[in-house]
Amino acid sequence: MSQILHVTINGTSKEIAIEPDEILLDILRREGYKGVKRGCKEGTCGTCTILLNDKAVKSCILLAAQTENCSIITIEGIGTRDNPHPIQQAFVDEGVVQCGFCIPGMILSAKNLLDNNPSPTKDEVKMALDGNLCRCTGYSGQIKAVLAAAAVMRGEK
């Protein structure tokens, strides 16, 4: 029994036909938001992270039907190649991306932190990223990048 889901994705209102058993991750990928990655699909790795009403959540443990009338932001909604978000730019500048699979989720977790806490400590950054697994890098670069992006977003650089 399909139903119509009303959501705003990256600022655009959408009406999407969904089945009751579909998770948001699958809907977003079907709608073309391929920056939302499918990793563990059980709420651990964090690569499917999106912002739901401005809070970071894992879209693999969320039924699409739970998000009626919600605002969703994916990695596609926060910056472009020509006009990247300061966090994206900091990740490039610090050279912290290897395979890249974890990065969309990690950047959105970082955005969730910096939107609420413009001057986080290193420990606060670590805690904000602790739901995003990266198997290539060892995290130290990403933590540096988030701190650098925080300074840019505060207008200090």
Add this chain to the structure above:
Amino acid sequence: MYSNEILSPTSLKEALAIKDQYVNDIFPLAGGTDVLVMVRNKLGVWGESPVLLNLNNIPKLNFILETDSNIEIGPLVTHTQLLESPIIQKHVPALIKAISIIGSPQIRNLGTLTGNVCRASPAADTLATLYARDTQVQIQTVNNSKLVPIKEFITGPGQINIPENGLVTKIVIPKLEGYFGDYISLRQRYALSIVVVSIAVEALLSKDRSRMDDIRISLGAVAPTIVRATKTEILLKSNAFTKNLIEKAEKMIIEESRPITDIRSNKRYRKAMTGVLLGRILREILSH
């Protein structure tokens, strides 16, 4: 297949009517951070792709209220909302400590306190403090509403005592004026991990600080449910509060706890740690 059907009522009355009609064939869904993992992995009753009762379209179930003697928390309140709530920060600081290390930020943004209670895990971070506070759970059916003490509501690992047509509609935490509250948990690491052993304490010192007028100690992950260390509580209440008494209490709580060995830790270590953690908290109180 996650669900055959999902029903999304927009009022509590409607939700209770649906639960009354479907009884054991429908499962309430709030955050879903645990439910959807169990459905996906086909664990227990969740393997049958159950009909889900989505409560997220009932905004009235999302509240944190302060009354004269209690804090009342609605079933849709997420862990993040509790962390950010001045009411909880002021009145239940030990709960803030417990919630701040649940899962990951993304889990805390979706998962709810009521979900954590209804999941009834002996290792749940929030439960130790809720037991120390003698928290009550409000259960509602179409024509009835009652408050049940949390230790009667949770009957075993994953087991709760609720009528087949009932929904949890409120968590009621009594205020404790003048108490010192603390929570410590040991885990294998501090991200995305589950408790190895945890302890929550709520203590009220006498005015001259020589005795404990009241103390509640609860332990997590050492029994099929959270348990209160009642013998140790009595020992601490019936003697002068000194370094010597703390040492006796450490020994007694080790005797009193009955943990098991499982994938996360072993019996001997868990037993020993109940003493260490209690000692840490009591020395902190003594030194203040």
